[in-house]
Amino acid sequence: MTGLRVVESATQPTRTSVERCQVLGVLNVTPDSFSDGGRFVSLAAAVARGIELVRQGADIVDVGGESTRPGAVRVDEAEEARRVIPVIHALSAAGVRVSVDTMRASVAEQALDAGAVMVNDVSGGLADPAMLPLIAASRTRCVLMHWRAHSEVMDAFADYHAVVDEVGVELSMRVDAAFAAGVRADSIVLDPGLGFAKSAAHNWSLLAGLPVLRDLGFPLLIGASRKRFLADCVDHGGLAADSPLDRDDASSAVAALAAAGGAWGVRVHAVAPAAAAVRVASRIAAAGTGGR
Numbered sequence: 001m002t003g004l005r006v007v008e009s010a011t012q013p014t015r016t017s018v019e020r021c022q023v024l025g026v027l028n029v030t031p032d033s034f035s036d037g038g039r040f041v042s043l044a045a046a047v048a049r050g051i052e053l054v055r056q057g058a059d060i061v062d063v064g065g066e067s068t069r070p071g072a073v074r075v076d077e078a079e080e081a082r083r084v085i086p087v088i089h090a091l092s093a094a095g096v097r098v099s100v101d102t103m104r105a106s107v108a109e110q111a112l113d114a115g116a117v118m119v120n121d122v123s124g125g126l127a128d129p130a131m132l133p134l135i136a137a138s139r140t141r142c143v144l145m146h147w148r149a150h151s152e153v154m155d156a157f158a159d160y161h162a163v164v165d166e167v168g169v170e171l172s173m174r175v176d177a178a179f180a181a182g183v184r185a186d187s188i189v190l191d192p193g194l195g196f197a198k199s200a201a202h203n204w205s206l207l208a209g210l211p212v213l214r215d216l217g218f219p220l221l222i223g224a225s226r227k228r229f230l231a232d233c234v235d236h237g238g239l240a241a242d243s244p245l246d247r248d249d250a251s252s253a254v255a256a257l258a259a260a261g262g263a264w265g266v267r268v269h270a271v272a273p274a275a276a277a278v279r280v281a282s283r284i285a286a287a288g289t290g291g292r
């Protein structure tokens with residue numbers, strides 16, 4: 001595998017097989033996200049949903065104010081902040097661990113001030129040159145996701161010869177950029193970015209390639225929930241169309257398998273079944289290490 005760098009595990013946060021995979025519950029405060037857009041746009045509805053996600057088993061609530069579905073047009077910075085900051089403030093004040101799903105350093109900074117404990121940047125620091133320096137200065141945990149272009153045009157970039165290797169190399173480049181900005185190794189979580197400039201076949205290959213991506217030496221987050229490629233696995237009972245909500249069972253199956261495969265976390269909309277799935281994986285892993 002040329003170019004794919006494996007980081008020495010001694011300097012990286014390690015995750016033993018019995019630690020439980022983290023569940024990130026998705027809270028999109030957007031009018032237009034593909035599966036939950038428009039449901040939680042009022043502050044009260046969004047906060048109530050965030051608390052409900054924790055009750056269902058979310059370890060972290062991932063709050064986003066900008067849709068990244070294929071073809072989505074960007075919102076401006078002020079509008080994104082207006083959507084997410086009050087929600088993050090209220091949830092953090094209620095004791096919820098919140099991450100902010102944003103590509104903008106200014107929004108991330110306001111979110112950290114409002115109590116967020118993690119920054120989830122789907123562009124891996126590519127969209128805003130101020131993001132990695134902010135992560136370094138704040139010493140906050142960050143998710144660097146594999147990303148090639150903004151959602152409006154990303155489908156044109158779904159071109160790979162060997163998707164797992166190429167995503168690994170491109171993630172390693174983001175790690176290098178993060179290190180150059182002063183980000184600490186133990187702050188970094190990597191994410192292959194399922195659905196972002198990826199075809200269905202690419203997404204399946206990346207899931208199959210989880211062990212290769214783990215060899216990069218960083219915790220891995222997997223975001224398959226409700227994505228279009230899962231429609232293949234859904235029996236529509238004879239109906240032609242499916243909706244994103246029909247993909248929750250398949251999403252939970254991916255959560256279980258990702259957890260069993262050593263993922264640090266899964267990002268899901270339907271938290272309760274995914275929380276059960278990762279706990280099942282954790283029980284099996286624990287039994288396997290000491291039950292004989």
Ligand code: PMM
Pocket residue numbers: 026028033034035064067068069101120121122143145191193194221222223224226267
């Ligand atoms: N997917 C979406 C949004 N944010 N963040 C990470 N780290 N990984 C993902 O796969 C990811 C993400 C798009 O899904 P949504 O519109 O349902 O939130």
